[in-house]
Amino acid sequence: IVYLDVGAAQGVQPADNFIVFREVGEGFPRQGLGRLTVLSVQEQTSTALVTESVKTIELGEKAVLRR
Secondary structure (H helix, E strand, C coil): CEEECCCHHHCCCCCCEEEEEECCCCCCCCEEEEEEEEEEECCCCEEEEEEEECCCCCCCCEEEEEC
């Protein structure tokens, strides 16, 4: 389970999917780490389940909404 700092105010809905990635450095492609599925949404936050991970997801990793 992870907690995201985006919620209903940003258009997030239950069952939305996020891709988690890590910025490796300037000039390098982002490194994909896994997928999240949103379970519940509050006004400014969301709770999601990690449904796939290829590496450890650390605090502060970036996530992009994929519908």
